[in-house]
Amino acid sequence: MTHFENENKSDSNEDIHSEHKNEEVHRDAHKEHSEHKSHKESHPVKGKKLKFDMWKVATGVLALILVVTLISSFTSGPDTISKEEAGVNMVQFVNTNLLQGQAVAKLESVTEEGGLYNVKLTISGQEVDSYVTKDGEIFFPQGIKVNEYGNEAASSDAQQQAPADVPKSDKPVVELFVMSHCPYGTQAEKGILPVVNLLGDKIDFQLKFVYYAMHGKTEVDEQMRQVCINNEQTDKYNDYLACFLEAGEAKPCLTSAEINTDKLDLCVTKLDAQYKITENFNDKSTWLSGNYPLFNVHKADNEKYGVGGSPTLVINGEQANSARSPAAYLATICAAFNDQPKECTESTGVSTETYQPGFGYEVGAATAASCG
Incomplete structure (x- = not known):
């Protein structure tokens, strides 16, 4: 049974990184x-899914879907745009069309990688690697490095299963x-x-x-x-x-x-x-x-x-x-x-699924993100 302990001190810790400014x-x-x-884990849940959660792309399938659908119109022709222009366009596109006020993306850097521009953004204190074609026409919200994917997936599975040393x-x-x-x-x-x-x-x-x-x-x-x-x-x-x-x-x-x-x-x-x-x-x-x-x-x-x-x-x-x-x-x-x-x-039947962030009992992607 849970219980709270009410204790009072006044001084605050100034070394907190904020999740959002507003x-x-x-x-x-x-x-x-x-x-x-309803409110039981075992009950059917009827909640709606999050409106958009592009930053938890977990599989190549979802990445491909996003690649097909998230095509922007930053330029009208095939000409290469500058890194600076690509960065500005991507931040504007993400904030206006994808996050829609749920959070604020900030541009960290733009570099060339694999024939694309690698656009590094920070969202809620989390760094996100996204990519855009050099003509600014197609935006990839997440890149998957094929030669590293298997090792990362295995590492993620191990992290889910191995209890912490407490x-x-x-x-x-x-x-x-x-x-x-x-x-x-x-x-x-x-x-x-x-x-x-x-x-x-x-x-x-x-x-x-x-x-x-x-x-x-x-x-x-x-x-x-x-x-x-x-x-x-x-x-x-x-x-x-x-x-x-x-x-x-x-x-x-x-x-x-x-x-x-x-x-x-x-x-x-x-x-x-x-x-x-x-x-x-x-x-x-x-x-x-x-x-x-x-x-x-x-x-x-x-x-x-x-x-x-x-x-x-x-x-x-x-x-x-x-x-x-x-x-x-x-x-x-x-x-x-x-x-x-x-x-x-x-015990049997204990769910191995991770719920989505926020309210609602839909299954979501595993994450170590936090507020603060």
């Missing part, structure tokens, strides 16, 4: 996710730090929640929040709501969270999880006053780097473990790496037991 961009991105109803204990303490509306945080929550339900009280699981928010007032309010549900109506929290992760809407999930809203509202009011959450939100002079409002409920643990972004997994007091499928989280957590329970060795 919180409104984040909110627009998350609104593209589906409307929700400290062991009789009852592992598992802490997951997220932002409630970070697409990679919600991806991690969807992957780990079935494992939390499976292992039950054999682990001490604590869902906590990163000490700053990147997705506006909506995120700040939701995190206060979740802290209070988990603190005061703990037995209903997992049901609420599973529902919320389907579409990011609180109201229907409060109903389906049978949350006492009067009790919840009172708790939120007290929590807000204790940590000055709304007060700090309204005072931008307190924001991290002037960009992100503080959320200090779990500030002390953020500092203790060096948490810098969402998601961050901590097991037995040390940061741990894990792929984000339920099966991968199960393997990682089970590696932290001195003596593994039968759930670690006898």
